[in-house]
Amino acid sequence: xxxxxxxxxxxxxxxxxxxxxxxxxxxxxxxxxxxxxxxxxxxxxxxxxxxxxxxxxxxxxxxxxxxxxxxxxxxxxxxxxxxxxxxxxxxxxxxxxxxxxxxxxxxxx
Numbered sequence: 001x002x003x004x005x006x007x008x009x010x011x012x013x014x015x016x017x018x019x020x021x022x023x024x025x026x027x028x029x030x031x032x033x034x035x036x037x038x039x040x041x042x043x044x045x046x047x048x049x050x051x052x053x054x055x056x057x058x059x060x061x062x063x064x065x066x067x068x069x070x071x072x073x074x075x076x077x078x079x080x081x082x083x084x085x086x087x088x089x090x091x092x093x094x095x096x097x098x099x100x101x102x103x104x105x106x107x108x109x
Contacts (some may be wrong), residue, residue, distance in 0.1 A: 004041065007071060011043055012036030015075035023083045039082065043075025050074060 008067035013036050017022055024035050049060040058070050 003065065004044075005037055007044060007065060007068065008037040008040030009033065010040065011068070011071045012038070013038030015043060015079045016038065018076060019079040019083075021077040021083075022028045022053060022079050023086045024079070039078055040071065040075050043073075043078040044071035045074065046078055047074025 016022060016036060016039070024032070024039075027035055044067065046056070048067060050073070051067075051070040052060060058067055
């Protein structure tokens with residue numbers, strides 16, 4: 001368990017340093033650490049699926065230090081995808097609501 005968390009943290013930090021303009025750069029403190037761990041763990045799963053399941057190479061343990069390279073590659077794939085998803089959500093929130101249709105002018109008799 002602790003090994004998986006450390007693997008996720010290391011891979012998350014390295015991938016975030018290698019990925020330019022990711023949306024997670026503005027974070028600091030414990031939130032940044034938790035994001036790094038989450039991205040690293042998700043990247044480890046992606047790396048395991050790519051290298052072990054699809055290509056048949058690598059370690060059979062998902063969160064093992066033997067799979068550090070595949071976890072790092074998986075995390076480098078996950079960080080830009082996560083950044084793109086967050087940017088798309090932020091753009092949707094910034095769109096101003098549509099104005100209600102104008103009422104027709106009143107007709108005087």
